[in-house]
Amino acid sequence: MDAKSVIQQVKEQKNEIRQVYWVACGGSLVDLYPAHCMLMAESTLVESGIYTSREFILATPKKLGAHSLVILCSHSGGTKETLDAAELGLSKNAAVVMMTNHPGSPADSDQWISWIYPWGDNLKTCEIPSGISLSLAAELLAAQETFEAYGALMEGIEKMDEIVAKAKVRVRRELCDRFAQLCTKHPFLYILGSGASFSQTYGFAICSLMEMQWQHCAYIHSGEYFHGPFEVTENGVFYFLQKSSGKCRPMDERAEDFLKTHTDCLMVLDALDYGMDIIDPAVRDYLDPVLFYPMNCELRSARGKVFDHDVDYRRYMGKVAY
Amino acid sequence: MDAKSVIQQVKEQKNEIRQVYWVACGGSLVDLYPAHCMLMAESTLVESGIYTSREFILATPKKLGAHSLVILCSHSGGTKETLDAAELGLSKNAAVVMMTNHPGSPADSDQWISWIYPWGDNLKTCEIPSGISLSLAAELLAAQETFEAYGALMEGIEKMDEIVAKAKVRVRRELCDRFAQLCTKHPFLYILGSGASFSQTYGFAICSLMEMQWQHCAYIHSGEYFHGPFEVTENGVFYFLQKSSGKCRPMDERAEDFLKTHTDCLMVLDALDYGMDIIDPAVRDYLDPVLFYPMNCELRSARGKVFDHDVDYRRYMGKVAY
Numbered sequence: 315m316d317a318k319s320v321i322q323q324v325k326e327q328k329n330e331i332r333q334v335y336w337v338a339c340g341g342s343l344v345d346l347y348p349a350h351c352m353l354m355a356e357s358t359l360v361e362s363g364i365y366t367s368r369e370f371i372l373a374t375p376k377k378l379g380a381h382s383l384v385i386l387c388s389h390s391g392g393t394k395e396t397l398d399a400a401e402l403g404l405s406k407n408a409a410v411v412m413m414t415n416h417p418g419s420p421a422d423s424d425q426w427i428s429w430i431y432p433w434g435d436n437l438k439t440c441e442i443p444s445g446i447s448l449s450l451a452a453e454l455l456a457a458q459e460t461f462e463a464y465g466a467l468m469e470g471i472e473k474m475d476e477i478v479a480k481a482k483v484r485v486r487r488e489l490c491d492r493f494a495q496l497c498t499k500h501p502f503l504y505i506l507g508s509g510a511s512f513s514q515t516y517g518f519a520i521c522s523l524m525e526m527q528w529q530h531c532a533y534i535h536s537g538e539y540f541h542g543p544f545e546v547t548e549n550g551v552f553y554f555l556q557k558s559s560g561k562c563r564p565m566d567e568r569a570e571d572f573l574k575t576h577t578d579c580l581m582v583l584d585a586l587d588y589g590m591d592i593i594d595p596a597v598r599d600y601l602d603p604v605l606f607y608p609m610n611c612e613l614r615s616a617r618g619k620v621f622d623h624d625v626d627y628r629r630y631m632g633k634v635a636y
Numbered sequence: 637m638d639a640k641s642v643i644q645q646v647k648e649q650k651n652e653i654r655q656v657y658w659v660a661c662g663g664s665l666v667d668l669y670p671a672h673c674m675l676m677a678e679s680t681l682v683e684s685g686i687y688t689s690r691e692f693i694l695a696t697p698k699k700l701g702a703h704s705l706v707i708l709c710s711h712s713g714g715t716k717e718t719l720d721a722a723e724l725g726l727s728k729n730a731a732v733v734m735m736t737n738h739p740g741s742p743a744d745s746d747q748w749i750s751w752i753y754p755w756g757d758n759l760k761t762c763e764i765p766s767g768i769s770l771s772l773a774a775e776l777l778a779a780q781e782t783f784e785a786y787g788a789l790m791e792g793i794e795k796m797d798e799i800v801a802k803a804k805v806r807v808r809r810e811l812c813d814r815f816a817q818l819c820t821k822h823p824f825l826y827i828l829g830s831g832a833s834f835s836q837t838y839g840f841a842i843c844s845l846m847e848m849q850w851q852h853c854a855y856i857h858s859g860e861y862f863h864g865p866f867e868v869t870e871n872g873v874f875y876f877l878q879k880s881s882g883k884c885r886p887m888d889e890r891a892e893d894f895l896k897t898h899t900d901c902l903m904v905l906d907a908l909d910y911g912m913d914i915i916d917p918a919v920r921d922y923l924d925p926v927l928f929y930p931m932n933c934e935l936r937s938a939r940g941k942v943f944d945h946d947v948d949y950r951r952y953m954g955k956v957a958y
Contacts, residue, residue, distance in 0.1 A: 333683075339859070339860065339862075339863040340860060340863025340864045341863070341864065343860070343863075351695065354685060354695075354697050355695050355696070355697055355698065356698055357698060357699070358698050358699055361655075361683035363676060366857060366859045366860050366863075367859075368859040368886070368887050369830065369831065369857075369859055369884060369887065372831070372883045372884050372886060372887065373673065373676075373677050373831060373883055373884060373921065374677070375676050375677055376677065376678055376679060376680050377679070377680055393863075395859070501823070501824070502823070502824050502852055508691065509691065509694070509695060519854070520856070520860065520863075520864040520865045521864045524864055524865045524867060524868045525864035525865065525867045525868075526867075528867055528868050529868070530824055530854070530868060530873075531854065532841070532852070532853065532854035532855070533854070534842070535688060535691075537661070537688045537689075537690040537691055537717070538661065538662060538665070538688050538842065540661075540953075540958055541661040541662025541663070541665075541688075541715075541842075542662045542663065542842040542843045542846055542847035542953075543842050543846045543847065544952055544953070544958070545846055545847045545848075545850055545950060545951060545952055545953060546846045546847075546850050546851070546852060547952075551852075561694045561695055562691060562694050562695060564690070564694060565690050565691065565694065568958070571958075572958050576952075599695065628867060629867060630866055630867055630869075630898075631862075631864075631866070631867060636862055636866070636890070636893075636894050
């Protein structure tokens with residue numbers, strides 16, 4: 315499956331797309347956010363909205379209709395809210411594209427366009443949801459209007475594989491031990507980020523740490539930090555900053571400058587220092603999250619080893635009724 | 637100043653408005669979110685985007701132009717990012733409306749439409765940003781398309797004053813002491829909410845608690861809770877749930893059901909039980925935040941007394957360079 319032919323198929327069905335709604339839950343929602351940011355910033359024609367699946371169902375936009383494209387992701391293929399949201403899209407005559415890791419699951423349905431993606435280590439960015447969603451947004455932009463950075467984005471998606479592979483080795487060597495050790499000393503930490511990467515700030519908090527490590531933490535937008543949250547900063551409070559390499563970097567730099575002198579417990583993962591310098595600045599903001607996600611995985615794994623807490627262990631998810 | 641004449645003036649300038657961008661920082665941004673949610677849900681014509689001011693400047697939507705309306709709020713009147721964002725709007729030929737509490741401040745400028753609002757206890761909802769922003773959105777909807785709930789919303793804004801006055805008394809009596817006591821026993825808490833009220837979930841965390849009380853906490857969307865964050869829940873972990881009364885309530889109810897049996901430390905503020913039953917269900921979701929904000933204020937004040945931490949005390953904001 316490829317994004318160009320999916321968008322061609324959507325365009326044949328619906329002629330013009332005027333709204334794109336990105337709909338999923340938790341970690342799957344995280345992977346859709348950079349493409350939402352890209353459409354918000356780059357399109358002169360299409361509006362973009364992003365929703366956790368249940369809110370899409372309960373607070374459905376009135377515009378959802380025959381010129382809408384609903385792009386969803388259910389990793390397990392059985393996320394009830396996401397399946398219901400896809401059905402809602404169909405019932406409103408929207409085009410529906412569903413990504414899932416599980417062939418044969420309810421998400422893999424002839425009712426809509428299903429895109430089965432692989433999962434695991436060392437996959438190509440173009441094969442997984444973070445790359446697929448950006449490609450879908452880029453193809454839609456290119457098909458309906460001009461998108462000057464199309465080539466830069468597609469080339470960037472290719473380049474990310476090597477950047478990620480190299481960055482993993484360095485993060486293991488340079489950051490993992492210290493991160494895990496700091497977690498043993500801090501029952502709680504703050505994670506900061508901005509722009510499209512704020513998705514991975516959120517994902518690091520709610521998926522990698524809360525879900526997979528039972529580690530208390532909070533996610534804060536680097537730009538918002540100065541409008542309230544910075545008052546809790548002091549020595550002894552642990553901050554992890556995802557410093558992005560693209561257009562939103564000035565917000566992260568400002569947060570870093572303050573944190574450097576107002577806490578003795580700061581870790582920074584600087585995307586520009588971990589390989590993003592070879593990406594065209596016009597698309598760095600959208601691709602930084604592709605770098606941050608596997609680094610989050612390295613960090614949580616390192617913590618898991620120190621705490622003897624397997625990242626795949628759950629006490630509630632898929633185990634109890636809720 | 638009234639919302640109808642502001643929208644008339646905007647319409648005279650720009651003829652048709654196709655995009656509304658809500659732009660502010662911290663607590664001011666919180667007050668704009670419900671109106672953004674209302675436009676997203678209710679409009680068939682206008683798209684809506686919400687940004688922290690610096691991100692609006694760094695990741696400006698390409699659509700920002702002669703059919704855009706930028707609605708900003710700077711409480712102090714001097715928030716640099718917000719003033720820069722207003723200038724950016726002007727430079728792109730957009731209509732610009734700026735709310736501020738400070739007459740004579742840079743935000744109070746003839747360059748754009750300035751709306752000076754009062755601040756303090758016992759003000760009418762229609763006079764303050766949470767009410768003004770909803771009114772602006774409602775008047776825009778009514779001026780350009782049909783908005784069936786217009787009457788219900790305007791009537792609801794009037795009714796909120798009495799609901800808030802009564803709820804304050806009850807929250808003081810029923811919740812404040814327990815909240816403050818729980819804070820003495822818990823270095824950290826989670827705050828949950830959904831829909832338009834998620835703005836007040838965020839605001840309670842970053843403004844009332846982090847900024848004004850130096851209380852560590854995290855804000856979690858009730859719908860997203862089951863897709864990761866609930867794995868940290870156990871006895872001894874403190875949760876505060878803002879249970880909304882409108883269309884998104886099922887997400888809060890589900891979170892409450894789980895929390896009731898998986899932590900021994902849960903507080904619930906149920907909007908429906910605190911007066912929202914007299915509001916038309918069609919607009920409850922947008923008005924719940926108007927209730928939650930003053931309740932957040934009561935709770936933080938109660939904590940402040942127990943901790944001897946004045947809610948107006950800051951160590952960084954407006955005091956050091958950043």
